[in-house]
Amino acid sequence: MTRSADCRELKAMAGRLGALSHPARIAILQHLAGVEACCCKEVVQQLDLAQSTVSQHLKVLVDAGLVRHTPESRRSRYEVDRKELAALGASLNGLLVTCCTAPEAASAD
Amino acid sequence: MTRSADCRELKAMAGRLGALSHPARIAILQHLAGVEACCCKEVVQQLDLAQSTVSQHLKVLVDAGLVRHTPESRRSRYEVDRKELAALGASLNGLLVTCCTAPEAASAD
DNA sequence: ATCGTATATCGCCGATATACGATGAATGGT
DNA sequence: ACCATTCATCGTATATCGGCGATATACGAT
Numbered sequence: 001m002t003r004s005a006d007c008r009e010l011k012a013m014a015g016r017l018g019a020l021s022h023p024a025r026i027a028i029l030q031h032l033a034g035v036e037a038c039c040c041k042e043v044v045q046q047l048d049l050a051q052s053t054v055s056q057h058l059k060v061l062v063d064a065g066l067v068r069h070t071p072e073s074r075r076s077r078y079e080v081d082r083k084e085l086a087a088l089g090a091s092l093n094g095l096l097v098t099c100c101t102a103p104e105a106a107s108a109d
Numbered sequence: 110m111t112r113s114a115d116c117r118e119l120k121a122m123a124g125r126l127g128a129l130s131h132p133a134r135i136a137i138l139q140h141l142a143g144v145e146a147c148c149c150k151e152v153v154q155q156l157d158l159a160q161s162t163v164s165q166h167l168k169v170l171v172d173a174g175l176v177r178h179t180p181e182s183r184r185s186r187y188e189v190d191r192k193e194l195a196a197l198g199a200s201l202n203g204l205l206v207t208c209c210t211a212p213e214a215a216s217a218d
Numbered sequence: 219a220t221c222g223t224a225t226a227t228c229g230c231c232g233a234t235a236t237a238c239g240a241t242g243a244a245t246g247g248t
Numbered sequence: 249a250c251c252a253t254t255c256a257t258c259g260t261a262t263a264t265c266g267g268c269g270a271t272a273t274a275c276g277a278t
Binding site for chain 1: 253254255256257258
């Protein structure tokens with residue numbers, strides 16, 4: 001039941017990790033974590049990237065479900081989804097534990 | 110001293126996560142974790158990919174330092190580098206803990 | 219020497235990612 | 249009404265990815 005249905009999970013996990021596999025996005029995430037919430041411009045001032053580029057990166061993070069987006073009146077409100085982030089951490093941790101366990105315990109000898 | 114020198118670390122972390130951000134590579138890692146070590150052909154038979162493609166994915170994993178490669182006489186020996194994998198896990202965990210902590214506790218220290 | 223097997227690499231392509239400037243929409247201030 | 253600010257999106261250019269077949273390399277067996 002595990003091995004076959006894992007395909008979806010693999011893709012999901014890969015997708016989320018993909019969202020984290022860019023230094024700018026990690027930096028954005030770190031900045032968002034440091035402040036309660038902030039707008040796009042604030043992130044632009046932190047990183048040395050064009051506003052459109054930052055907007056794209058934010059979109060990637062939002063699409064991956066790691067950041068929440070609340071379009072407010074004038075400025076957009078971005079904030080880390082700490083719950084989702086923790087879930088990803090747990091998920092990856094599970095994978096790593098599996099992969100760090102010696103095969104003796106897992107294989108049928 | 111942390112915020113400025115983090116750039117390198119960000120890239121390193123992003124690179125490693127990038128190596129994991131593909132379902133085929135996660136699957137390869139899982140398979141490698143299940144057996145003590147194996148050759149390329151064995152991985153090819155597990156996944157439904159061409160041999161050259163698998164070889165590429167293995168190369169990515171090796172370049173990222175997550176898999177060790179020992180070219181033996183005839184078949185190649187691939188095995189998970191469990192230590193490196195654990196280190197990556199710890200590293201990411203640190204990032205996530207930082208990002209999952211409310212800003213009140215992390216702001217002015 | 220030749221053949222078969224296992225592997226790595228090359229060349230190629232379509233697709234995707236990354237970055238930018240420009241543009242337009244929405245809003246707040248004057 | 250007008251302008252400045254903020255933002256998302258579009259269009260474009262470039263780079264990288266992901267996959268495959270074909271080929272080169274290495275080696276054991278015959």
